[in-house]
Every structure is written in C-alpha cells, then in structure tokens.
Amino acid sequence: MTTRWLTATQQKAWRSYLLGSAKLMERLDRDLRSIGLSMPEYEILVRLSEAPERTLRMTELAQSVHHSRSRLTHTINRMESAGLVERVSCPSDGRGVLARLTAKGYDTLVDAAPMHVAGVRETFVDVVSADDFATIGRAFEAVAAHADRIGQNRQPSTPAAADDALESGC
Amino acid sequence: MTTRWLTATQQKAWRSYLLGSAKLMERLDRDLRSIGLSMPEYEILVRLSEAPERTLRMTELAQSVHHSRSRLTHTINRMESAGLVERVSCPSDGRGVLARLTAKGYDTLVDAAPMHVAGVRETFVDVVSADDFATIGRAFEAVAAHADRIGQNRQPSTPAAADDALESGC
DNA sequence: CCGGAATAGTTGACAGTTCAACTAGGTTCC
DNA sequence: GGAACCTAGTTGAACTGTCAACTATTCCGG
Numbered sequence: 001m002t003t004r005w006l007t008a009t010q011q012k013a014w015r016s017y018l019l020g021s022a023k024l025m026e027r028l029d030r031d032l033r034s035i036g037l038s039m040p041e042y043e044i045l046v047r048l049s050e051a052p053e054r055t056l057r058m059t060e061l062a063q064s065v066h067h068s069r070s071r072l073t074h075t076i077n078r079m080e081s082a083g084l085v086e087r088v089s090c091p092s093d094g095r096g097v098l099a100r101l102t103a104k105g106y107d108t109l110v111d112a113a114p115m116h117v118a119g120v121r122e123t124f125v126d127v128v129s130a131d132d133f134a135t136i137g138r139a140f141e142a143v144a145a146h147a148d149r150i151g152q153n154r155q156p157s158t159p160a161a162a163d164d165a166l167e168s169g170c
Numbered sequence: 171m172t173t174r175w176l177t178a179t180q181q182k183a184w185r186s187y188l189l190g191s192a193k194l195m196e197r198l199d200r201d202l203r204s205i206g207l208s209m210p211e212y213e214i215l216v217r218l219s220e221a222p223e224r225t226l227r228m229t230e231l232a233q234s235v236h237h238s239r240s241r242l243t244h245t246i247n248r249m250e251s252a253g254l255v256e257r258v259s260c261p262s263d264g265r266g267v268l269a270r271l272t273a274k275g276y277d278t279l280v281d282a283a284p285m286h287v288a289g290v291r292e293t294f295v296d297v298v299s300a301d302d303f304a305t306i307g308r309a310f311e312a313v314a315a316h317a318d319r320i321g322q323n324r325q326p327s328t329p330a331a332a333d334d335a336l337e338s339g340c
Numbered sequence: 341c342c343g344g345a346a347t348a349g350t351t352g353a354c355a356g357t358t359c360a361a362c363t364a365g366g367t368t369c370c
Numbered sequence: 371g372g373a374a375c376c377t378a379g380t381t382g383a384a385c386t387g388t389c390a391a392c393t394a395t396t397c398c399g400g
Binding site: 069074094 | 377
C-alpha cells in the first residue's frame with residue numbers, strides 16, 4: 001500500500017500542534033518548578049486531593065495520571081522524601097500500597113494551584129476561543145478513546161517496506 | 171486577586187487534552203522505537219532532509235525542533251554514533267557547526283516515514299473531523315505565537331499568596 | 341586593533357523516565 | 371492444599387533531558 005502522506009495544510013497543522021503543545025507544557029512546567037514541583041507531580045497532588053481520604057492505591061493513581069507503575073514508584077519516592085505524600089499499606093490487599101496526601105502536600109497544592117491555573121489560562125484557555133477550546137477537548141477525548149480501542153490487539157504497525165519515495169515526513 | 175478557576179467543562183476539556191496528547195505521543199514514540207528512533211530524533215531527520223544540502227547549523231536546527239542547544243548537542247552525539255548524521259565545521263563562522271544528514275540517515279527516514287505518517291493518521295488525523303483538525307492547527311499556532319510574545323518580558327508569574335481555597339486544581 | 345560583551349557549541353553532573361527483572365501476595369482449579 | 375498463574379509494587383541499570391559552567395570565536399565601541 002502506498003503511503004497517504006499528509007497534505008501541506010495537514011502537515012502545517014500537525015507541526016503547529018507539536019510546537020504549541022511543547023511550548024505550553026514547557027511554560028507550565030517552568031512555573032511549577034519555581035515552587036519545586038513538576039507537571040507530573042502536580043497532577044499526582046491533584047488526583048490525591050480529589051480522592052476519598054486523599055488516598056489512592058498506587059495502581060489506580062498510576063492509571064489516573066497515565067504513568068507506568070514503575071514511574072509512579074519513583075515519583076512517589078521523591079515526593080515522599082519531600083514530605084508531600086506518605087505510603088500506607090493496604091488493609092484489604094497485602095500486596096497493595098496506598099499513597100496518601102500529607103498536610104504539607106495539601107498545602108503545597110493550595111499554594112501551587114492558583115499559579116498553575118493562571119498559567120493554563122494565560123497560555124491556553126484564554127488564548128483560543130471558547131468554541132475552539134471545547135473542540136480541542138472533544139477531539140482529544142476521541143483521540144484518547146481511540147488509542148485505547150486500538151491499543152489492545154495491535155500488530156507492530158507494519159514494519160513497512162519503503163515502498164515509496166519520501167514525500168513529507170510530517 | 172482571587173483565582174479564576176476553570177469551570178467543570180473547561181477542566182474536563184483540559185484533562186482530555188492532557189490525556190489524549192500523552193497517549194498520542196506515546197504511540198508515535200513506540201512505533202519509532204521499533205526501528206531505533208525516537209520522536210525527537212525523527213523530527214531532526216525530517217528537518218535536515220528538508221534543508222538545502224540536508225545540512226543545518228546546530229542553532230537553526232535546535233530552534234526548528236524547539237530543543238535547547240545543549241539537548242541538541244547530546245542528541246546529535248547519539249545520532250552521529252549511530253551514523254545518521256555527521257558534523258561539519260562551518261566555513262563562514264569559526265564557532266559554527268553544521269549537522270548533515272548521511273545517506274544512512276536519509277535511508278532511515280525513508281524507512282520510518284510511512285509508518286510514522288500512518289501512525290499520525292491512525293491515532294489522530296483520521297480520528298477527528300477535518301474541521302476539528304484544522305481548528306487544532308490554528309489554535310495551537312496561536313498558543314505558540316502567544317507563548318513567544320509573553321515569553322520575552324515575563325515576571326515569574328506572581329509567587330501567588332494562597333489567597334483563596336482550593337477549588338479545582340485542573 | 342584591543343578589550344569587553346555577545347554568540348555558538350560542548351561538557352559533565354544531576355534529575356526524571358523506561359525497561360526488564362524481581363519479590364511477594366492473591367486466585368484458580370484439580 | 372499446593373502448583374501454576376496472575377496482579378501489585380519495587381528495584382537498578384541504561385537512557386534522555388536539564389542546568390550551569392565552560393571554551394572558542396565573533397562583534398563592537400573607542
């Protein structure tokens with residue numbers, strides 16, 4: 001099968017997306033770093049703050065922020081050293097570990113949230129129209145759902161004979 | 171000033187965006203990794219392939235893929251060891267270094283591109299409507315442009331007194 | 341031209357992520 | 371009730387990215 005390359009317009013849109021989202025994340029990360037947090041850590045604080053008892057099983061938390069279990073272990077290690085969370089062993093499952101937000105962790109989130117939300121607004125929400133923002137939300141919801149659907153039984157995506165000349169690599 | 175939190179709808183859109191784009195990048199990266207490349211490396215190959223002589227100054231290349239100069243140095247080191255690019259000293263500027271795509275680098279790109287483009291389509295372009303995709307392109311173009319504009323003379327974004335209670339950290 | 345400032349690129353230490361291997365506690369089923 | 375298997379979480383090594391410090395060259399004002 002011959003490759004369906006992106007049109008010039010699609011390619012431009014794709015590159016704008018890559019660039020814009022990189023700059024967006026960069027800015028938000030930089031903001032958070034000024035108070036000693038990173039984006040992934042901030043998201044963990046948010047998820048825990050919303051959970052009953054401000055506590056979640058490691059695996060649930062990992063799924064919720066979409067990290068690997070290993071990555072979460074490392075991150076929680078760092079956050080535990082910083083006193084933001086603590087580990088509690090799970091009463092109902094001997095294998096399980098609960099991550100619980102400490103008071104300090106909660107305070108840190110309360111400190112960080114206004115700045116973070118302001119950053120999200122200033123660099124994103126208030127930069128695009130309300131309609132466009134809603135469209136982005138719907139579109140990426142579909143992207144996430146679709147990724148799950150095909151994520152199951154997927155072949156390694158055709159090792160791909162270079163059956164045609166390079167046209168536009170995106 | 172009291173924080174303008176995100177509405178529930180905005181928050182949902184924001185989280186969908188975070189999740190969807192994470193899954194998207196994850197998939198594309200995984201595809202490329204099956205032939206020994208990463209997203210950043212792939213983008214470098216593309217930029218070089220499009221440049222006259224398949225050659226760019228390090229700094230131009232860094233700006234083009236939006237990496238720090240340091241990051242580019244490290245990445246080009248790895249790619250040079252892999253034989254994908256080579257360094258040439260710049261004739262017109264004694265400080266300068268040119269990165270040039272090798273034949274092997276070009277072949278690698280020709281191999282990778284069909285799979286990569288197929289991945290971009292399958293997980294993104296063909297998942298959302300053409301209109302939505304165009305909207306995303308325009309929106310993130312604006313985000314990128316705005317980030318540049320405020321990136322210049324920006325105060326560290328108000329260290330922010332926690333002047334109000336936590337409502338929704340995004 | 342000479343001295344200071346700016347620019348190009350590299351370096352090495354550190355922080356964060358991934359990956360594969362591992363421990364340990366549950367589940368199933370005969 | 372125990373063998374085989376599955377799930378939860380951790381570990382450590384390898385890899386990637388960041389940051390601040392450094393070298394080398396060019397630019398610019400006097």
